[in-house]
Amino acid sequence: MSGPQPIAIGLNAVIVAVTAEVPRILTVRAPATKPPLDALPFGPLEPATDRTLDRALRRWVGEQTGLGLGYVEQLYTFGDRERDPREGRGGSRLVSVAYLALVHERAASTAGAEWRDWYEFFPWEDWRRGRPPVLEEAIEPALERWAESAPDAAARRERRERADIAFGLRGVGWDGDRVLERYELLYEAELVEEARRDRAGRRAAAPSSPLLPSRAMVLDHRRILATALGRLRGKLKYRPVVFELLPPAFTLLQLQRVVEALAGVRLHKQNFRRLVETGGLVEGTGRQDLETGGRPAELFSFRREVLRERPAPGVGVPYVRRV
Amino acid sequence: MSGPQPIAIGLNAVIVAVTAEVPRILTVRAPATKPPLDALPFGPLEPATDRTLDRALRRWVGEQTGLGLGYVEQLYTFGDRERDPREGRGGSRLVSVAYLALVHERAASTAGAEWRDWYEFFPWEDWRRGRPPVLEEAIEPALERWAESAPDAAARRERRERADIAFGLRGVGWDGDRVLERYELLYEAELVEEARRDRAGRRAAAPSSPLLPSRAMVLDHRRILATALGRLRGKLKYRPVVFELLPPAFTLLQLQRVVEALAGVRLHKQNFRRLVETGGLVEGTGRQDLETGGRPAELFSFRREVLRERPAPGVGVPYVRRV
DNA sequence: CTGGTTATGCTCACGATGAGCATTGAGTTG
DNA sequence: CAACTCAATGCTCATCGTGAGCATAACCAG
Helix, strand or coil: CCCCCCEEEEEEEEEEEEECCEEEEEEEECCCCCCCCEECCEEECCCCCCCCHHHHHHHHHHHHHCCCCCEEEEEEEECCHHHCCCECCCECEEEEEEEEEECCCCCCCCCCEEEEEHHHHCHHHCCCCCCCHHHHHHHHHHHHHHHHCCCCHHHHHHHHHHHHHHHCCCCCCCCCCCHHHHHHHHHHCCCCHHHHHHHCCCCCCCCCCCCCCCCCECCCHHHHHHHHHHHHHHHHHHCCCHHHHCCCCECHHHHHHHHHHHHCCCCCHHHHHHHHHHCCCEEEEEEEECCCCCCCEEEEEECCCHHHHCCCCCCCCCCCCCC | CCCCCCEEEEEEEEEEEEECCEEEEEEEECCCCCCCCEECCEEECCCCCCCCHHHHHHHHHHHHHCCCCCEEEEEEEECCHHHCCCECCCECEEEEEEEEEECCCCCCCCCCEEEEEHHHHCHHHCCECECCHHHHHHHHHHHHHHHHCCCCHHHHHHHHHHHHHHHCCCCCCCCCCCHHHHHHHHHHCCCCHHHHHHHCCCCCCCCCCCCCCCCCECCCHHHHHHHHHHHHHHHHHHCCCHHHHCCCCECHHHHHHHHHHHHCCCCCHHHHHHHHHHCCCEEEEEEEECCCCCCCEEEEEECCCHHHHCCCCCCCCCCCCCC
């Protein structure tokens, strides 16, 4: 079944927490990279002892970081040959199954690992303070140059089309879920470090735009991260996953801030309240939070029964309309 | 990285077509099963030559069936130890990446393979002629016995709760997307052949209900199939994937029938027309289909531009309301 | 007590959706 | 050829979810 080149299989974890309105992911320092690079936690599947892939993940995350994972979801399996430059030169082909895990704010015992702001890797994804300036200043002109540099008119048109859809340009609205599409486009246009690194040694560089200011990762880990953010944003809308990131009792504003942090957009406060309250997602506890700075807020908790009542309960994050 | 027991990796394909209002999947005959069993097409990843997993899939599907795949999407990676009974007894651990592929009606050159009605495997999923009788006649009472047989009151309550949500019982509505959840529940309750087969040799049988009338598959292939149907039903709503299953020009009723076949529900004709027309999903070609049996229908084609205009264009399949 | 701050309540306009009636245009039938 | 059948197509209406904003309540700091 396996050819002359052997296959190795491993698991990657995107572990997410939200603290102080910042979505964070757990990263480790990659062992032997010259400018030290972030990597996603990685661990093996022990075929003899791990009954399932999930369990393998929980096992080694526990061993490596002491973290007990709650919500865990399989994301995607990455198996491109080019993902690891050592492959094809004697190394074995590495297939990696990526998982998304959500943990509560507090669970933060992380030996040897570091929490990083998700948006350091994707600055163009955070629209909470309006449209990120990097779009207008760097991404739009660079993508335009990239489209312009296509060999023929049809290819140029196709590139512009893709850029418009991914980044919501020229009358197309911004779709928060297309995180992966955007990252892959930037990779193709060689605007992220990984693209140039992977290309090194192959064909000569096209006349290229400067790299975007953003944090790179080893191998294709930033692609995995983009997959995770996109999936999480999509899932927010039809499954009550936010609550995995919150303490058992919270104010509605805290809830809203976590959703906003992940969705990367600001929401209308009163409508958000109406949505989660009339949607039956939360129930008041009667207790209050007096630390709000204004009128005390009631503490709410997640209403599990909502799963019985509505087929797709989630916090409807609106699309950003045409610009 | 791999322990004493080696890991093998392979790809499974769920290849879907819709003909004559029947959603069909391509199956092969499993080599050595005593009552001959259906299996999903399976092929290896050739680590030395297959650049990506997608390409590996397309390659061996082409080699085995002559079928050229269009739309292809990764579904899920299955790696439970129990998926293959030979594992742990000298066999290697088999991890399999499952893909969903959609092909046009006509592309049907299938040497050695057979197209099977998807609903033979999941008779409870087809609500087009109303609520499937098997629910009331067999599933509901069997699930009730299963819940009843739980060790304590809390477990009984939890089992009923899960059954209610999955199958839309006691005031919960039927959610077409929960195909996998339903199959897994039936597996746990040992109402499908696979569950009894997998259990054979382990603990003694609980007092069990008769098997449901439905077609079984090898290993965990029916679970993969359930994953595929659920994913496809979900995707219909926010991505224009139906068109992958249709010829370039079609009448609106043909389109509707394909959606209904997959969603497993009947739709309101006029509203469906309004949805796809005002949603900009299709455009008239000016040509007509005279074979309708009534007034001739205009032939439509998919409007690719819709991807530019709307963030989540799909055919909104309604939930079935509380019963 | 006053202004600042946040929580919470409520209204209004609008577009999307579910349901059904009405009409059109082909083939079929006496 | 008029009546009839069968779908396709056009249109209306009630309802509901959603975006936006005004208004009021309840705490704190000065």
